[in-house]
Amino acid sequence: MSWEWFLPIVAAAVQAGTPIFYATVGEILMERAGILNLGVEGAMLLGALAGFWTSMVTGNPWVGLAAAAAVGSLACLLHGVVTTVALANQVVSGLALTILATGLANFLGTPLIGLPAPGFDQRPLPGLSALPILGPVLFHQDVLVYASYLLPVLVSVGLRRTRFGLRLRAAGESPTACRAAGLSVLRLRLLACLFGGALIGIGGAYLSLAFTHLWTNGMTAGRGWIAVALVIFAFWRPGRAMVGAYLFGGVMAFQLRLQAAGTTVPSSLLLMLPYLLTVAVLAASSRFRGVAGAPAALGTNPEPSE
Amino acid sequence: MNPTPLVVLEGIGKRFGAVTACQGVNLAIWPGRIKAVLGENGAGKSTLMGILAGQYQPDEGQVLVNGVPVRFRSTREAIAAGIGMVYQHFTLVPAMTVAENLALGQEGGPWFSPSAMARRVSTQAEALGFAIDPDARVADLSMGERQRVEILKVLSRGCQLLILDEPTAVLTPAETQTLFAALRRLAAAGVAVVFISHKLNEVLAVADEVAVLRRGRVVDECPVAATTSPAELARRMVGRDDFLAVDRVPLEPRQVVLRMAGVWGGGLHGVDLTVRQGEIIAVVGVAGNGQRPLVDVICGLRAPERGTVTILGQGWAEFHRTAPWQGGIGYIPEDRLGVAVCRELDAVDNFLLTTRQGFCRFGVLQRQRARQQVVELMATFRVHPPQPQLAARQFSGGNLQKLVLGREFFRRPRLVVADQPTQGLDVAATHDVWQALLAARTVAGVLLVTGEVSEALALADRLVVLYRGRVVAAFAADDEVEVARIGLYMAGAAAQEGAGS
Numbered sequence: 157m158s159w160e161w162f163l164p165i166v167a168a169a170v171q172a173g174t175p176i177f178y179a180t181v182g183e184i185l186m187e188r189a190g191i192l193n194l195g196v197e198g199a200m201l202l203g204a205l206a207g208f209w210t211s212m213v214t215g216n217p218w219v220g221l222a223a224a225a226a227v228g229s230l231a232c233l234l235h236g237v238v239t240t241v242a243l244a245n246q247v248v249s250g251l252a253l254t255i256l257a258t259g260l261a262n263f264l265g266t267p268l269i270g271l272p273a274p275g276f277d278q279r280p281l282p283g284l285s286a287l288p289i290l291g292p293v294l295f296h297q298d299v300l301v302y303a304s305y306l307l308p309v310l311v312s313v314g315l316r317r318t319r320f321g322l323r324l325r326a327a328g329e330s331p332t333a334c335r336a337a338g339l340s341v342l343r344l345r346l347l348a349c350l351f352g353g354a355l356i357g358i359g360g361a362y363l364s365l366a367f368t369h370l371w372t373n374g375m376t377a378g379r380g381w382i383a384v385a386l387v388i389f390a391f392w393r394p395g396r397a398m399v400g401a402y403l404f405g406g407v408m409a410f411q412l413r414l415q416a417a418g419t420t421v422p423s424s425l426l427l428m429l430p431y432l433l434t435v436a437v438l439a440a441s442s443r444f445r446g447v448a449g450a451p452a453a454l455g456t457n458p459e460p461s462e
Numbered sequence: 463m464n465p466t467p468l469v470v471l472e473g474i475g476k477r478f479g480a481v482t483a484c485q486g487v488n489l490a491i492w493p494g495r496i497k498a499v500l501g502e503n504g505a506g507k508s509t510l511m512g513i514l515a516g517q518y519q520p521d522e523g524q525v526l527v528n529g530v531p532v533r534f535r536s537t538r539e540a541i542a543a544g545i546g547m548v549y550q551h552f553t554l555v556p557a558m559t560v561a562e563n564l565a566l567g568q569e570g571g572p573w574f575s576p577s578a579m580a581r582r583v584s585t586q587a588e589a590l591g592f593a594i595d596p597d598a599r600v601a602d603l604s605m606g607e608r609q610r611v612e613i614l615k616v617l618s619r620g621c622q623l624l625i626l627d628e629p630t631a632v633l634t635p636a637e638t639q640t641l642f643a644a645l646r647r648l649a650a651a652g653v654a655v656v657f658i659s660h661k662l663n664e665v666l667a668v669a670d671e672v673a674v675l676r677r678g679r680v681v682d683e684c685p686v687a688a689t690t691s692p693a694e695l696a697r698r699m700v701g702r703d704d705f706l707a708v709d710r711v712p713l714e715p716r717q718v719v720l721r722m723a724g725v726w727g728g729g730l731h732g733v734d735l736t737v738r739q740g741e742i743i744a745v746v747g748v749a750g751n752g753q754r755p756l757v758d759v760i761c762g763l764r765a766p767e768r769g770t771v772t773i774l775g776q777g778w779a780e781f782h783r784t785a786p787w788q789g790g791i792g793y794i795p796e797d798r799l800g801v802a803v804c805r806e807l808d809a810v811d812n813f814l815l816t817t818r819q820g821f822c823r824f825g826v827l828q829r830q831r832a833r834q835q836v837v838e839l840m841a842t843f844r845v846h847p848p849q850p851q852l853a854a855r856q857f858s859g860g861n862l863q864k865l866v867l868g869r870e871f872f873r874r875p876r877l878v879v880a881d882q883p884t885q886g887l888d889v890a891a892t893h894d895v896w897q898a899l900l901a902a903r904t905v906a907g908v909l910l911v912t913g914e915v916s917e918a919l920a921l922a923d924r925l926v927v928l929y930r931g932r933v934v935a936a937f938a939a940d941d942e943v944e945v946a947r948i949g950l951y952m953a954g955a956a957a958q959e960g961a962g963s
Contacts, residue, residue, distance in 0.1 A: 319565070319574045322558075326566055329555045336553035337567030338538040452557060 165409055166293045173405025174301050175200070175362040175376075179383035180390065180397040181307050182228070182355030187387055188315060189348030190328035190341075191236060192455040194250025196356055197380025198257025199231040203360030205261045205268075208371045212273035217365050220273070221300075221358060224365075228357015229350050231257055236349030240342050243457045254380070262373040269372060275365035276300055298366045300358070307355075308394040324348055328451035331458035341458050359383070378431060385434045389441050391449035400437070407433050466529065468493045468654045469514065469545070469623055475522035476509055483509035484678035487523070491623060496645055496655040498669035498686075500662070500695070506678035507658045511625050514656075515547035516540030546616030547625040550632070552608050556601035560594055560611050564618055586614060591647055606637030613644070623654045630664055642668040662695055674698045710900060712923060713740035718772075719877045719907040720760065725769035728755030731931040732769065737907035739876065742899065744922035744939075745911045748952055752931035753911050757881050760909065761793045774876055787819040792875030792906070794866055796882040802866045803854040810836050810850045813869050839868035844894060860891025867898050878908045884917060896921060915948055927951040 179196055186193045193199075206227035211220025231253060238249045276298040285295040294305070315321035326334045327344040334341050363379075364371050382404055390396035411426040419426075467490040474487040484506035491497055501507045512518045514525065516534030524531045527543050534540040537547070554563050561579040580596035587594040592610045600608060609629060616624055626645075630638045645655050645668055659665055665672055666686060674682040674695065682698045715738035722735040729752050737743050745753060758764035759771060762782035771778035773791065785791065795801035803812040810833045814821060821832045833850050840848040843864040845857070854862060863883065870878070880899060884892040899908055899921060912918050918925055919939055927935040927948065935951040937944035 316576070317574055318572055319570060320572065322562055322565060322574050325558070326555050329557045330553075333553045333555045333563070333566070336537070338536075338541075339567070 163289065163292045165413060166406070167296060168409035168412075169402050169406035170293060171297060171301060171367065171405065172408045173401040173403070174304050175359045175367065176379050176383055176386065176404055177304055177307070177398055177401035178359030178362060179356045179380055180386040180401055181311055181394050182232075182352040182357075182359065183383050183387050184390065184392055184394055184397060185311065185324075185352035185355065186232065186348050187454055188328045188392060188451055189324045189345045189352075190331065190451055190453045190456065191239060191345055191348060191352075192246045192250060193232060193235055193253075193349075193352070194247060194384060195231065195235050195253025195257065195380075196383050197376055197378065198254035198261075199228050199353060199356045200360035200363075200376045200380045200383075201261040201374070202231050202257045203228040203357030204364040204375055205265045205360075205371065206357070207361030208265075208273050208364035209268060211275065211365055212268070212271060215274055217273075217275050220275075220365055221361055224357040224361030225354035226357070228355070228360065229353035232349040232353025232356060233346065236346045239457060240345045246455050246457070258374065265371050265373055269370075271371070273365070273369060273371075275369040300362050300366050304398075308398055311394040320347075325451070328453055331453055331456075335458070356380075356383075382430065382434050385438050388450075389437050391441075392451065393449075404430050404433065467491055468528065470526040470529075471510075471514070471523065472526065473523035474510065474513060474520045474525070476506075476513060476518060476520050478509075482678055484675075487675075487678070487680050489673055489680065489683070491654050491656060493622065493654045494649050494652045495670040496649050496657055496668055498657045498659055498665040498672045499675055500659060500665050500672055501675035505660075505675045507660075507675055508627060509678075510675070511547060511627060511656065511658055514540070514545055514623075515625055516545070517547075541616075541619050541621060544620060544622040545625070546619060546621035546623070547627065548609065548612045548616060548629065550627050552612055554600045554608060554611060554615075557599065559597050559599055560603075560614075561596040563600055563611060564596075564615055567615070567619065583614065583618075586618060590614070590617075590644055592644060604637070605632040606634065606640060609633070609637075609641065610644070617648075617653070621653075623656065624648065625656045625658070627658045628660075629657065630659065630661065638664070665695075710921065713903050715740045715923075719774055720909065721770075721772040722760075723770050725759060725766045725771060727759060727767035728764050729931045730755050730759070730766075733928075733931070733933055735909075735926060735933065737877065737909050739905070739907045740903050741923040742903060742908040742910055742921050744918035744925050745909065745928055746913070746915055746918045746925055746948065746952065747928035749913055751928045753881070753928060755931070756928070757793075757796075757879055757911060760877075760879055761791060787817060788873050789876055790873070792870035792873055792878045792902075794863075794870055794878070794880040794883050796885065796911075798859065798862055798866065799855060803862065805855040806853050808851050808853055809840075809857075809865060812854050812865070813839070813850075813872075816869060817872055835872070839865070839872065843868040843898070860887045860894075863887060863891065864894060864898075867895060871898065871902060874905060875902075876906045878902050878906050879911075880908065881911045882913060883910070884912075884914070919945065929954045 179200055183193055183196050203224040207220040207224030210223035211217045214220070235249050235253050238244045239246045278296060278298050281295040281302065285291045287295065315325060323334070323339055324344050324347070326337070326339070327341045331341045334344070360376060363375050386397055386400045386404070389400045407430045411429050414421070414426055415423050469491040471487055471489040475485045476483045487510060499507050499510065509518065513520050516537040516539050519533065519535070526532070527545070532543055534543065555566070559576070561576055561583050564583055565574055565579050583594065583596035592614065594607065594610055594614070600611065603611070609632070613624065629641060633641060645657070649655055657669060669686050671683070671685050672695070673680050676698070718736055718738050720735065720737040722733055725733045733752070733756065735743070745756065747753060755764060759766050760773070762785065766778060773781040799805050803815070810829060813836045814827065814832050818827060821828045836850040837848065840850065845861045845864050845868070857865065878899070883895050883899065887895065899910065902908055910918065910921060922939050924936065924938055925948070926933055929952065934954070935944065939945070
């Protein structure tokens with residue numbers, strides 16, 4: 157007996173963490189532009205539904221994925237318009253988005269429960285999957301997991317090395333400075349909603365197209381809220397978000413295994429583990445770093461002088 | 463030298479509602495020269511420069527750049543025409559590096575290279591003699607360094623006219639010298655510089671030409687070298703002949719309303735002070751030399767650690783435990799919106815903050831009666847607009863201050879403590895506040911804390927100079943020998959024998 161029994165659990169952690177990872181990076185993009193989006197849970201759920209339904213109707217999971225991204229964008233754009241154009245309170249608007257989207261998704265999704273739809277299956281990457289340890293953990297996954305490996309690099313480069321990323325960050329740090337530089341805070345924030353929302357939608361679709369190939373009501377089960385917490389844990393950096401997401405994925409995978417192994421601990425208690433971890437992680441990261449790294453203008457609406 | 467001016471203002475006029483900010487202003491700005499625009503608070507300096515920088519549009523007159531009339535609808539258009547302004551409140555992103563801040567407003571391809579930008583910034587900064595690390599976070603920089611970044615920002619967008627609004631307000635003396643050296647280098651390189659200030663010595667130190675603005679008009683414009691004397695410049699700036707001559711008939715000082723003996727606490731070091739009914743005692747000094755704890759102790763916001771404070775014949779603790787709402791202390795705080803009133807409450811509620819005991823019957827506030835009183839006060843103190851339902855923040859600084867004065871004088875105080883009562887007020891409001899303080903002498907003793915020596919001299923019977931928590935000089939306002947030495951006392955030189963009043 158060696159440590160090899162451990163590898164499937166880590167592989168499962170990566171898979172379970174991936175939807176959270178997509179959603180967290182999407183939320184990071186929005187928050188870096190100054191928009192606090194508490195509607196992640198709702199936008200994810202709508203993405204999951206849109207992806208599943210479109211894939212079922214067209215028979216093509218890629219079309220489903222595109223639909224999920226589009227619906228995620230639209231949901232977050234709604235939040236963006238309400239907060240940057242109508243200057244509504246960001247916390248309230250985000251909560252409202254989650255409530256609205258959850259209700260809508262469950263209403264529209266109920267007839268789809270139990271129906272099959274094509275999705276993404278695990279396809280070992282030729283070559284890389286033969287690597288020891290890393291191969292079975294990272295490269296026996298589906299295409300959406302592989303794509304997510306590129307996210308930290310893409311988003312970091314986008315934020316730090318492009319003019320657009322620079323401006324997007326300025327919109328989240330100091331709308332005043334942004335405006336003094338002749339930029340439109342409104343436009344930058346709406347674009348952040350567009351891109352961030354697409355990632356959140358894809359995160360939702362991962363649940364219905366790859367993690368399972370099914371639709372169930374409320375299938376995000378709080379993963380959107382975990383993403384909101386992970387943004388703080390990650391100090392608004394996509395690389396750290398990856399670590400955090402896999403950590404949560406690990407806890408989820410672990411408690412599933414424990415249940416499967418027939419432990420005597422009640423399953424309801426095991427199901428709580430990821431959320432307990434959320435609370436612990438939030439308390440610890442706030443204790444040790446405060447809110448360092450938070451965009452200075454996060455959650456605030458600039459004066460309507462544009 | 464270039465034979466044509468870079469920018470010409472012709473007959474510029476601007477009104478905000480009923481207030482005329484500037485009127486018939488003509489000004490020529492030449493490349494390679496530093497022009498100081500000198501004037502008191504509210505003289506129209508900032509409005510005039512705001513028009514140049516595209517913040518405001520003039521109601522009358524026109525702006526010509528290189529002889530061509532222009533009309534800016536935004537600061538962006540002004541920058542495109544080569545006119546950039548460094549505001550008192552910086553517009554930098556603190557969490558970003560210097561290089562990132564400079565790249566923010568610039569056009570260019572989709573990619574941003576921090577290292578290439580850093581090299582460009584370094585080259586640019588060196589040419590100006592600025593020592594700036596392009597990779598430093600703005601949040602870690604001093605105010606002086608941030609200002610240099612702002613200047614670089616304006617220049618890197620190709621501006622030929624650099625406007626600085628009160629640039630030395632946030633700087634230490636050493637940083638001020640660095641700034642002046644940089645401005646001279648800029649001028650030598652052919653940039654036109656406009657420097658807004660109300661500090662005479664700075665203007666004389668750095669400017670080539672000075673334009674004196676008073677009540678929105680240019681009253682004087684000449685090369686600094688031809689200025690007859692700083693005193694003459696000061697006289698023109700404040701217009702003492704027609705304005706500063708408030709009628710101050712000395713009154714017979716009567717009973718003592720405040721006596722402090724050897725008071726310590728919060729940075730005070732054995733302060734002695736006496737205020738009698740019928741007189742105004744001015745406390746002058748550089749800000750931060752004990753003015754705040756002095757006022758706090760008198761008004762009961764801070765307990766004296768040692769020494770005795772006697773207010774209206776009662777000890778400090780006894781008086782403040784049972785301070786009467788009428789016939790006690792009237793306090794006019796320095797921080798108008800933060801301490802004197804609540805921003806969001808209307809004029810009536812703000813009035814009731816300190817006078818509610820007078821409008822209470824069986825535990826119920828008589829708001830209607832208070833409202834009538836506020837309407838009356840608004841007429842007496844010429845508060846504009848005379849609408850008691852407006853929130854405190856909706857009044858201009860001067861009108862809000864008159865409301866506070868009206869409220870405090872309604873309490874018929876026998877001791878008035880006025881902390882920087884005319885700071886940031888326009889000329890007319892300043893005049894009204896001065897008149898009110900002089901009138902208060904008939905029933906009260908007035909302690910006036912001010913940073914403006916001219917204000918102290920215009921109003922006070924006696925002056926007290928604070929330096930590092932000590933009274934270093936105390937003398938009558940008509941003692942010309944001592945008055946001439948105020949600057950020395952404020953700088954801490956030559957503590958006077960037997961200081962105290």
